[in-house]
Amino acid sequence: MKNYKNLVPIGLVVFMGVGIYSVFANAATENSDYHAYLKKARKDAKLEVIEEAVQYYGKALELNDSIELRMEVGELYADQGWTSEAIQWGESIISKYPKESAGYEFLLKEYIEDEEYKDCFVLRDQAKARKAESKKFDELMSKIDYVYEYGFDAYDEVSVYSNGWCAVKTEDLWGYANEKGETKITAEFAWAGPFSADEVAPVKSEKGEFYYISDTGNKKIALQNIKKCTDIGLSSNGILVAADNEKYGYYDPNFKKIVGNYEYASAINGDIAAVKEGSKWKLIDAKGKVRGKDSYESVILDDKGIAFRNDRAFVEKADGYYLVDDKGKKIGKQKYEDARLFLEADGYAAVKVDGKWGFVDKTGKMVIEPQFADAHSFANGYAAIKKNGKWGFIDENGEIVIRAQFEDARDFNDKGNVFVKDGTQWRLLELLRNNYK
Numbered sequence: 001m002k003n004y005k006n007l008v009p010i011g012l013v014v015f016m017g018v019g020i021y022s023v024f025a026n027a028a029t030e031n032s033d034y035h036a037y038l039k040k041a042r043k044d045a046k047l048e049v050i051e052e053a054v055q056y057y058g059k060a061l062e063l064n065d066s067i068e069l070r071m072e073v074g075e076l077y078a079d080q081g082w083t084s085e086a087i088q089w090g091e092s093i094i095s096k097y098p099k100e101s102a103g104y105e106f107l108l109k110e111y112i113e114d115e116e117y118k119d120c121f122v123l124r125d126q127a128k129a130r131k132a133e134s135k136k137f138d139e140l141m142s143k144i145d146y147v148y149e150y151g152f153d154a155y156d157e158v159s160v161y162s163n164g165w166c167a168v169k170t171e172d173l174w175g176y177a178n179e180k181g182e183t184k185i186t187a188e189f190a191w192a193g194p195f196s197a198d199e200v201a202p203v204k205s206e207k208g209e210f211y212y213i214s215d216t217g218n219k220k221i222a223l224q225n226i227k228k229c230t231d232i233g234l235s236s237n238g239i240l241v242a243a244d245n246e247k248y249g250y251y252d253p254n255f256k257k258i259v260g261n262y263e264y265a266s267a268i269n270g271d272i273a274a275v276k277e278g279s280k281w282k283l284i285d286a287k288g289k290v291r292g293k294d295s296y297e298s299v300i301l302d303d304k305g306i307a308f309r310n311d312r313a314f315v316e317k318a319d320g321y322y323l324v325d326d327k328g329k330k331i332g333k334q335k336y337e338d339a340r341l342f343l344e345a346d347g348y349a350a351v352k353v354d355g356k357w358g359f360v361d362k363t364g365k366m367v368i369e370p371q372f373a374d375a376h377s378f379a380n381g382y383a384a385i386k387k388n389g390k391w392g393f394i395d396e397n398g399e400i401v402i403r404a405q406f407e408d409a410r411d412f413n414d415k416g417n418v419f420v421k422d423g424t425q426w427r428l429l430e431l432l433r434n435n436y437k
Contacts, residue, residue: 045076052258067097074106078113086110101127101134106139108140117147120434143431146401150418151181151428158426160303161413162194165201165215168426173206176217179415184212185217194234194304196267202232205312210242224255233305239286241265241273241305248275250288259288266299266307273325274299274307283313283328292328302341308343310362314349321351323364332364343379343411348396349381350375359383359398368398379411382418391420402429 022102041056057073070093077086090107097103104127111120124141149273157169161179168177175187176195182287184433193202200212200341208269210229212221223229226244233241239258240251249260250268271286280295290363299307300321301316312331320335338352350360350366358370359378374386382393385404392404408421416434419426 002415017065021298030063031067032252034060037063038069048080050076050080050082065096066219067093067100067102070096071102071106074110078106078110082111083114087114087116093433094123094132094337098130099132101132101137104132105134105136105140108137112140112144117144117432120144121433147432148402148429149432150422151430153177153181153183154427156425156434158410158419159192159194160410163197163199163221164413165195166410166413166419167192167194167201174203176201177428179413179417180430181417181419184211185215189218193232195223196235198235198238200235202234212240221253225251225257226255233265236268237286239268241267250286258286266301267305269306270311270326272308272313274301281315282420283308283315283324283326291326292324294328299342300339302343306341308341310345310347310349312342312349312362314339322397323349323360323362331362334360334366340375340377343377347378348383357385368394376411380414380416384409384411384418393418 012093015037037056037060041053041060044053044056053076054073057069061069067205070089071165074086074089074093077089087107087110090103090110093103094107104123108120108420109121109124111117120141125365127137129383155168155170155177159167164179165176165185167174168183169378170187173187173191174189175183176185176192178184182278182364188206189203190208190412191204192205195201195215200214204210210223210232211219212232212235216221221240223242226242228245229242230246231243231248237255240255241248242251242255248262248265250258251260252407262275262277268286273284273286274281275284281297281299282295283291283299293313297318299316301307302309308326311325313324314336315324315328320337321339322335323339325329325331336351337355340350342349342362342415348361350357350370351360353370356370357375358366359368359375361367372385372387377385378396380396382401385389385394385400387404390404391406391409392400393402393409395401396420406422408422410419412418416431418429420429
C-alpha cells in the first residue's frame with residue numbers, strides 16, 4: 001500500500017503535464033491560424049477582393065482582437081470609398097475600445113467625408129466624456145467648427161433677435177420667427193417692434209392701431225390716454241415709450257404719463273435713455289432727470305431703439321462721436337467718425353476711424369484694428385463685417401470664421417443662429433456646433 005501513495009502525485013504530474021502541453025499546443029495552433037488568416041486577409045485586400053479580406057480579418061479578430069487590427073480593417077473600407085461601411089466599422093471600434101483616441105479620429109474623418117456634421121459634434125461630446133480626445137481629433141474638428149446649414153423659411157425682410165423673437169416680413173406684413181427661424185406669430189402687422197424682457201412687443205395693425213402683443217400674437221396692452229398715437233417703442237421694466245401727436249413721453253402700463261414731451265425718446269435700458277429736445281440730444285434717467293451737463297448732436301441707437309448698454313453710450317459732438325458713461329463722461333480721448341452701440345455686456349463695439357471699421361472694448365481700447373468697410377458690434381461671440389462688398393462674420397480674435405459672401409447680415413442670437421440675406425431673401429444660418437442635438 002505504501003507504493004500507492006506515491007502513484008497519486010505521479011499521476012497528477014503526468015496529467016498536468018499533458019494539460020499544459022495541450023494548452024501550449026492550442027495556443028500555438030491559434031497563433032498559427034491567426035497569422036494565416038491575417039496573411040490571407042492582407043493578400044485579398046491588396047488584390048482588392050474586399051469581401052474575402054473582411055471575412056479573414058474577422059476570423060483573425062476572433063482569435064486576437066486589437067485596436068490596431070480593427071483600425072486596419074477600417075482603413076481598408078475607407079481606402080475603397082466604402083464610407084457607409086467605414087462609419088459602421090468605426091462605430092464598432094469606439095464601442096469595443098471606448099478609451100482609445102484612434103477610433104474616434106477614424107470615425108470623425110469618415111463622418112466628415114460623408115458630411116454627417118451633426119454626428120461629428122455628437123462624437124466630440126462622447127470623446128470628451130470618455131477622455132479620448134487627441135490633438136489629431138481636435139485638428140479635424142477645427143475644420144468644421146463653423147459649418148452651417150440654412151433653416152427652411154425665407155423672408156423678404158427681418159429685424160434683429162430680441163428675447164427669443166425676431167420680427168420678419170413676408171410680402172407687406174410683419175410677424176415673428178422663433179430662435180430657429182420658424183414663423184410662430186402670423187404675419188398680420190403693418191409694423192412689428194422688438195420683444196423685451198417684459199414679454200411684450202410693440203406693433204401697428206393694418207388699420208393703423210398701435211398696441212403691445214404677447215408671444216401668442218394677441219393684444220396684451222392697449223393704448224389709453226393718448227389722443228393720437230404716432231409711434232410706440234420697446235417696453236422696459238414696465239415703462240413704455242410712445243408718441244402722442246409726434247411728441248414722445250414715457251408711460252406706465254396703464255398709459256399714465258411718467259415724464260416727457262420730447263421730439264424723440266429712446267427705450268430705457270440700464271436706467272438710461274436718450275431724448276431729443278429741440279435740435280439737441282441728452283441722456284436722462286428713468287425719472288427724466290438729465291445725466292451730465294452736455295447736450296449732443298445725436299446719440300447712437302441700436303435696432304431696438306436703445307441708446308445705452310454695457311454702461312456706455314456713443315454721443316455725437318460737433319467734431320465726431322465719443323464713448324461716454326451714464327453721466328456723459330468721456331471714456332478715453334479717441335473720437336470716431338461713426339459707431340455702433342454695444343450689443344452685450346463686455347462685448348466689443350464697432351467704430352469707424354479713417355474710413356474703416358474696427359472694434360473697441362468698454363474702456364475705449366481698440367481691440368481689433370479698423371480694416372472693414374462696415375461692421376456690426378459683437379453679439380454672442382461674433383460680429384458681422386463687410387468686406388469686398390459682401391458680409392461675413394469674425395470671432396473675437398478678429399479672425400474671419402464665415403467668409404464674406406452675403407448681401408446683408410444681422411446679429412447672432414444666443415442659439416448660434418443668424419439671419420443672412422442670400423440673394424433677395426433672408427434665411428436663418430444655423431451653426432451646427434450649436435444646433436446638433
